[in-house]
Ligand code: HEC
């Protein structure tokens with residue numbers, strides 16, 4: 001509580017006096033981010049809208065990101081989709097991964113992430129409590145992951161896996177467990193045109209893969225041979 005007030009006070013002082021950090025964050029989101037990221041659910045979802053987006057949808061950001069990760073990433077962004085993400089991909093951009101994304105000052109990043117944490121997904125999209133938190137699941141998670149084809153689109157370690165989709169070796173740092181489990185269970189509930197197949201409905205597989213993704217850095221099994 002004290003920390004929150006302090007952050008609000010500092011951010012408020014350095015940005016615009018009188019406005020709360022969250023509403024200053026909202027202003028920055030509208031002014032600097034909305035041209036590339038949807039901040040509210042588009043009324044008409046379509047294949048064209050999804051394939052021509054300039055950045056990831058952020059209208060469920062508060063149910064997706066770990067706030068600490070967000071505050072850091074917004075100050076020093078790194079590439080998440082190895083193929084170049086959205087928008088223009090050039091060899092220059094790829095060799096300098098942070099060159100594509102604007103970065104924020106620490107006060108701006110605090111304010112923006114506070115505003116982003118208010119953008120929640122409905123409970124049938126990111127299902128609260130879906131992730132069961134059973135550490136025993138870690139051991140089977142890797143084989144579920146490999147056998148379900150995830151590697152063809154996602155990287156499980158730098159240079160291991162497909163390049164089109166977001167890297168997953170940073171999943172636990174980046175994202176909330178219920179979001180990860182919900183996305184694996186029903187990607188098309190987020191957006192029916194998203195390019196991830198809706199194939200992984202088994203409750204067991206969802207739990208095991210999620211647990212594995214949350215523990216990748218501790219796992220010894222991220223080798224190139226299965
Ligand atoms: C010119 C377009 C553009 C603007 C403006 C922009 N972004 Fe992005 N953003 C992108 C692209 C492209 C990516 C994907 C990068 C990748 O995957 O490597 C991205 C990625 C992100 C991510 C990580 C998404 C993920 O994969 O989970 C966050 C968070 C984010 N942006 C927040 C912001 C915020 C906050 C602002 C405003 C302060 C902003 N962006 C402004 C284009 C933009």
Ligand code: HEC
Nearest residue numbers: 148149150153164165166180183184194195196197200209
């Ligand atoms: C055909 C390619 C493809 C396959 C196969 C695939 N995914 Fe995905 N996945 C994607 C794409 C593309 C996205 C990003 C969707 C978006 O733009 O919001 C994604 C997003 C995700 C996310 C959310 C990540 C984020 O940054 O928001 C998770 C978690 C995930 N996939 C896990 C898996 C797992 C686990 C498997 C295997 C069971 C798998 N995926 C198989 C393409 C794929």
